[in-house]
Amino acid sequence: MDTAAENNGHLTGLSPSRLSRIGDHLNRNYIDNGKIAGCQVLVTRHGAVAYRQCFGQMDLERARPMAPDAIYRIYSMTKPITSAALMTLYEKGLFQLDDPVSRFIPEWRDQRVWRAGSGEAMETEKPKRPPTMRDMLCHTGGLTYGRALVALGAPDDGHPVDLEYERHGVQRQGVDLREFVRRMGRVPLRYQPGQRWMYSLSTDVCGALVEILSGKPLDEYFQETIFDPLGMKDTAFFVVPEKSDRLAANYQRRADKTLKLIDDPQNSSFAHKPQFLSGGGGLTGTIDDYWRFCEMLRRGGALDGARILGPRTVALMHRNHLPGGKELTEMAIDSFSETSTDGVGFGLGFAMVLDSVRAGGLGQGDYYWGGAASTIFWVDPVEDITVVFMTQLMPSGAFNFRGQLRNIIYSAIED
Secondary structure: OOHHHHHHHHHOOOOOHOOOOOHHHHHHHHHOOOOEEEOEEEEOOOOOEEEEEEEEEEEEOOOEEOOOOOEEEHHHHHHHHHHHHHHOOOOOOOOOOOOOOHOOOOOHOOOOOOHHHHHHHHHEEOOOOOOHHHHHHHOOOOOOOOOHHHHHOOOOOOOOHHHHHHHHOOOOOOOOOHHHHHHHHHOOOOOOOOOEEOOOOHHHHHHHHHHHHOOOOOHHHHHHHHHHHHHOOOEEEOHHHHHHHOOOOOOOOOOOOEEEEEEOOOHHHHHHOOOOOOOOOOOOHHHHHHHHHHHHHHHOOOOEEEEOOHHHHHHOOOOOOOHHHOOOOHHOOOOOOOOOOEEEEEOOOOEEOOOOHHHOOOOOOEEEOOOOOOOOOEEOOOOOEEEEEEEEEEEEEHHHHHHHHHHHHHHOEEO
């Protein structure tokens, strides 16, 4: 346990001795037996640090201990940042949640919805309503991830719509955001907008919408509107050369449960600025940077004098926007996702716990997301807690870090 955690127990209402179980658990079950290379955990309550610790190594091949300022590929934890960026434009009156996306992307005006068949024999129908801005933030617009997530554990059912993504070149390599969304307009929707939920490329569309509405490249808008004001000095779409020694290695869990290096920090695909700025999964950053983003949300949209969003906008974002207040269990089409579905709803960029009994865990009302390399965060406005966990292990479904950490952290609350 670090000194900050011991000293802040009286400020946070969290027992330092009980929080020390985090280290015991992670070392015994993941570090010592080599299931992960290393990780970091940061727990705060009422804005004060309750627990902060590094474990293991950030680079097994070079025997480098995990560093406090290590840089991680946060993948889908980019999504909440993109959603927040889009909502800053909502606050400027540039769109309404139920505006059709085609208002801003004309190529979407003639979209159809898959009904049956495949290829040339595919049967489609007219959408009962067009996909909206809310749908893009909520993953309820009829989009999918194509076959891009099969390697991460998504079922490959060979759905005809996923094959159409491939046929029309809807991919996140070799194109920019504008061309990406133009191509997407040619692909039939998987389901009628608003009737189902499916984890999808929707947040990449949100990134394109940020560019269209702001008139600025996504990375510039992020920097000016979120990163600079919040002091997120190490978050970016790529790692500059002078910071490359801080990039953690990324590993994949093999079938035999050993670790395979899949992205070497010294030859990383994140060492160069990508052509496609993925609002759905392209950012890298540190645990401190992401905590500052989370703390801004916990404080109702502002941090250290910088206001990013209004408090009512933040509250709107982490309300359940699924039709009729439904849970994901009632709405979701089976696919890979960063959340389970029981007792869980979805808002404007986040999942949230609606029923802790059905969700099977302590705490209720928190909102959260994760990334493909097993990074996770959550913000709990009820208990006033923020948690960020960073590691680099793919796929993210290998271990339930979120559930295990929640059990330890919430059982440490003493007030």
